[in-house]
Amino acid sequence: MKQAEQRIVQMYVNGNSVAAMHEQTGMCIKDIEAILRKHEKYIKKTLNQKQNRGCNIKWKDGLRKWRRERGLTKPQTEAIVNMLAEELDELARGIRLKDDMEIVNALADLIILSANHIEQMEYDLDLVMKETVKEISSRTGAVNPETGKWEKDTSPEAQAKWYKVDYSTCKRKDR
Numbered sequence: 730m731k732q733a734e735q736r737i738v739q740m741y742v743n744g745n746s747v748a749a750m751h752e753q754t755g756m757c758i759k760d761i762e763a764i765l766r767k768h769e770k771y772i773k774k775t776l777n778q779k780q781n782r783g784c785n786i787k788w789k790d791g792l793r794k795w796r797r798e799r800g801l802t803k804p805q806t807e808a809i810v811n812m813l814a815e816e817l818d819e820l821a822r823g824i825r826l827k828d829d830m831e832i833v834n835a836l837a838d839l840i841i842l843s844a845n846h847i848e849q850m851e852y853d854l855d856l857v858m859k860e861t862v863k864e865i866s867s868r869t870g871a872v873n874p875e876t877g878k879w880e881k882d883t884s885p886e887a888q889a890k891w892y893k894v895d896y897s898t899c900k901r902k903d904r
Contacts, residue, residue, distance in 0.1 A: 730768065737764045742775050744859055746866035748890045758890055773898070776856070789854060792844060804849040812842050848901075856899035867892035 730738070733756075740750050747765075751758050765772065796802065805812070816838045823831030847854050868891055870881040881887070 730771075734764045734768065737761055738768050738772060738775075741765055742772060744862065746863050746892050748867040748869070748892070751890070777902070789844070789848075792841065793848070796845060796849070801845070802849065804846050809842065809846050813839065816842065851901045852896065852899045853901050857896060860894045860896060860899060863892050864894040 733754075736754065737750055737756070740753070745753070747758055747761050750756065750761050754761075816835050820832060820835035820839070823829075823835055844854055847857055868881045869887050870879055872878065873880050
C-alpha cells in the first residue's frame with residue numbers, strides 16, 4: 730500500500746469523514762473514495778479487529794444485563810414510538826420548567842430506549858454510532874439565525890461530498 734493510500738485508510742479507520750480527509754490532505758474526494766473502495770476488505774478487517782479489542786463501554790454491559798433480567802430480548806417495535814414520545818414529552822416539560830434534572834433524565838432515557846432498540850435489532854451500537862458520526866461529519870452547513878437550528882447545505886455540490894451511511898456493515902457478528 731502506497732504511503733498516501735495508507736494515510737487515507739488510517740484516517741478512515743480512525744473515524745474521519747471523506748470531507749475531513751479531503752480538507753486535511755487536499756486530495757480529490759473521488760480519489761479518496763477510490764482508495765477506500767480499493768482497500769475495502771482491509772478496512773473491514775481492521776474495523777472488526779478494533780471492535781473485538783473493545784470499545785467496551787460499561788453502561789452498555791449494564792444495559793444488556795438489565796434487558797436479560799427482564800426478558801427484553803426482542804425489539805419492542807410496536808411500543809418504541811410511544812415510549813420515545815413519552816420521553817419527548819418529559820423533555821419538553823423539563824425545558825418549559827427550566828429543570829436540568831428533568832431534561833437530563835429525559836435525554837438519557839431517549840438514549841437508553843434508542844440503544845436498546847438498536848441492539849435488540851442485532852446491530853452493534855458502536856459501529857452504528859461511528860457510521861452516523863461519519864455521515865453527519867461529512868455535511869456542511871450553518872446555524873440559521875432565525876431558528877437557531879443548524880441546517881445542512883443541500884446544494885448539489887455539498888451533497889456530492891456527503892458520506893452515505895451503510896448500516897448493513899453494523900450487524901452484530903456474534904449472534
